[in-house]
Amino acid sequence: MLQNDGNKLNRIEELKSKLFSKNYQTKIEHRDGFSHLNKNNIPDVWDNGEKVGSSSFYNRDNFFMKTPVFKKFFVFSLSFFVLTLIYASYVFFAGGNTVSNDNIDISILGNNFTAGGEELSLVVGITNKNNSSLDLADLIIKYPKNGSGNFDSSAEIESNRISLGTIPAGSVRNENIKLVLFGEQGSLIPIKISIEYRVEGSNAIFVKEKPYEVTINSTPLNLSVEAPDTVSPNQDITFNVKATLNATKPVSKILLKFDYPVGFQFKSSVPAPSLGNNIWSLGDLAPGTERNISVTGKMVDVSDGEEKSFHISSGSQSSSDKSTIDVVFNSLSHSVVIKKPFIEAKLFVNGVYQREYATNTKTPIQGEIIWTNNLDTKVNDLVIQAKISGNAVDRRTINAQQGFYDSSLDIITWDKNSKTEFSEVNPGDSGSVSFSVSSFSLVSASGGMISDPVININVSISGKQLLSGYATTNLNNYDSAIVRIISDVGFANKALYYSGPFANTGPIPPKVGAETSYTIVWSLSNTANNISKAIIRSSVPSWMKFVGTVSPSSEDLTYNPSTKEIVWNVGRITKGAGITGLVRSVSFQVVFTPSLSQIRTTPIIINDAVLTGHDDFANVDVRVNKSALRTQLDNDSSFPPAGGVVVE
Secondary structure, X not given: OHHHHHHHHHHHHHHHHHHHOOOOOOOOOOOOOOOOOOHHHOOOOOOOOOOOOOOOHXXXXXXXXXXXXXXXXXXXXXXXXXXXXHHHHHHHHHOOOOOOHHHEEEEEEEOOEEEOOOEEEEEEEEEEOOOOOEEEEEEEEEEEOOXXXXXXXXXXXXXXXXEEEEEOOOOEEEEEEXXXXXXXXXXXXXXXXXXXXXXXXXXXXXXXXXXXXXXXEEOOEEEEEEOOOEEOOXXXXXXXXXXXXXXXXXXXXXXXXXXXXXXXXXXXXXXXXXXXXOXXXXXXXXXXXXXXXXXXXXXXXXXXXXXXXXXXXXXXXXXXXXXXXXXXXXXXXXXXXXXXXXXXXXXXXXXXXXXXXXXXXXXXXEEEEEEEEOOOOOEEEEEEEEEEEOOOEEEXXXXXXXXXXXXXXXXXXXXXOOOHHHHEEOOOOEEEEEEEEEEOOOEOOOOOEOOOOEEEXXXXXXXXXXXXXXXXXXXXXXXXXXXEEOOOEEEEEEEEOOOOOOOOOOOOOOEOOOXXXXXXXXXXXXXXXXXXXXXXXXXXXXXXXXXXXXXXXXXXXXXXXXXXXXXXXXXXXXXXXXXXXXXXXXXXXXXXXXXXXXXXXXXXXXXXXXXXXXXXXXXXXXXXXXXXXXXXXXXOOOOOOOOOXXXX
């Protein structure tokens, strides 16, 4: 080992001496090529001949290169790269046969403004810049029919489709289209213009869209309204509406709708409304046709200084709803300001100031008219009149305090002859006059009956205002009230033993420990007005038992054993029931088993009964109460005098 180390050192020293020697000659060799090196003969030590490792880096490269799998992979990758390069060059230089939406241009030539109802001409140009044709091409034009200005789900869309066939590569196709747009003046109508097409070798449908907008610069229907700008409460106000078709083509099924504010009470119109009290059918209109509508009403339950807006719109009728305007051609609004009248008269009925009042036939009507001079000047010759009319007025009961009732005109008058202070009323003065009236009985002795009974009270106040120069102006104002008479609903509650639809059993008088059955009969009558939602409720005491038999069986009578409540769902009680028509009634049985604690008493067999319902004409709820029934049956003519006292 020491000998080998010494040899290595000697060799190194020899190399150093040659390297640093001045006499050492460098030998330069010229070769035409590289010789193959035998890499396996390179030793990793200086002086021994041992070969450490049988392969080197170069040996591994030779191994991979000589393996068939890697040769194939290398050849495949190189071929794929070459083919890709060839295809890319072809597409770049030849353009291929692909079709792109970017190479399709849609141009629109036309006016961005049009008159509503007039024909709009547009020229749509389609340019195909692709190298392939567009097959089975269709031109599609869509726009909202109702002029809503959008394509949301609520808008009705008008759609037109024009077949273009094939548009060759590089060609231009122009199409003339004509549209008739409707809408209010100033509205913006969006139009979607699109091309649907196919390409060779594909069943897919491709779409290219182009938006376009048109503004309605004039409406096909002119609307105007004449009405006052100020109005007093409870004073008649008239709207004169004029509609004129200014389009060059006729339009069909035109509606006009009048939207009233809260507080407006419709009275009449010329012509009468087609639907409800605010929709008129103008029919088919030719160019230049004019329609006039006059609407009269009054503002009630409003305050001084309030502003109320009336909205009028007109357009084509919807095909699905005859009361709806499909496309609005024109609309306008008119506002009125509520102004306190110069002289004021307010009518109170039984102390209540309201337009409609309901009362029954047993309650007299007390009327009071409170008047006020709202001017800053005197009013002379003040006159207040109250006209009382209606099918329920008992004219013999009309009583005017300090006034005169003229039965030929049915008018009560208060003037300076009956009230001296009416000769001259100072600014801000106020006071009141009063009267009373009663209703007829709703059923006459002859069997006749008043239908929809009502009493109308119309009040007017007038006076004269003296102006400078001895000129006078007449002042007036009005008020009114409708008094509806509530129908007389009859409710009879009877307990029977010897009569009725059921055969009752058990001892009379009732005996302790023994069962005795009774028949309960509920019957109804009604006079002037229909009653709806009628229900009767009652219950039985804890010592009573509901048998369950009901007559007639068609009646909706139910019993709740947990609450012991009995409910008869009557529903509708027609006017005249039990008077001019058949009586409405229901019968059922209950059973009583007395106990020792009830000896010598007449126990309750059914508790209080309550009828509730709604008077459809008077528009008020009605209620009738009936007291509880005991074992002493006063409604059964065959029942003995002491037959209801419990015995042992």
